[in-house]
Amino acid sequence: MGLGREGESAVGIETVFQLGILTAAAVFLFFALKDEGRDRWLAVGAVAVLVFGVYAGLFIAGTDRFQGPPQRIFYVHVPAAWIAFFAFFLVFVFSVRYLVWREERDDVWAHACAEVGVLFATLVLITGPIWARPIWGVWWTWDPRLTTSLILWLIYVGYLMLRAYMTDPDQRARFAAVLGIAGFLDVPITHLSVVWWRTLHPGPVVLRSGGMSDLPPSMHIALWSCLLAFTLIFVYFVRKRTAIERLQARAEAARAGAGG
């Protein structure tokens, strides 16, 4: 198994890929080891699983018979989409909680999940066209799945812009919560768009109805390890983001105290 098609020498390319993975691992480990407490081990674990997942996606998973090497983009594209959906689901949950109980903590968590969700949604919108170009022959088409995914991304970028530009904290939290709830409606539409409409985008291949999968075991290893890595990274980033929010609140309180 490897990156190239059968009978094709890919030793040079494999070396470049391995060096790339090692470089990324070294940089990520540098950041991880700078952290403290439980977060340090969460970050180290996330980096270790990510390195394995990327390695599995590039070298362990077999080359797809029909699509060839570009199919390997699936192992980062699909888990990133799942994590983005999960993040926006959490924004929905925390937004509902905020509107019911008006706890500032829920607003902070919703904000953190939205920001990290937009990161993963952005990765989906970049890696998708990179896969589409060699497979469909175009970078982008106004297919239902692609269009609803772009709308989803725009909704949550709008959510972050709303938060950035509103100054009154109560009003900001309330408006953001309403948008976080309304925006989530696009998640099931995006997910089911491949079922509801005729679309170029591939349908579900991991689990079809009845629990059957089209993927061989080596592809499952790559897919699930990348999903685990992205999940750990998501948890780590959300924890760091909420910590920043707490520091920001303390800094603002200190400024207000110093001002009178």
Next chain:
Amino acid sequence: MGYVAAAYAVTLLGIGYYWWTLWVRRSRLSRQLGQTPPREGRG
């Protein structure tokens, strides 16, 4: 192969860039508060 390289590179760079922005924001706020970055995971 270039497409695969581009997709994986974008993914790793995106994650790395966001991680770096978190680090910078946290360091700046800690400096403003005149302290070392606090231990996380308490709330």
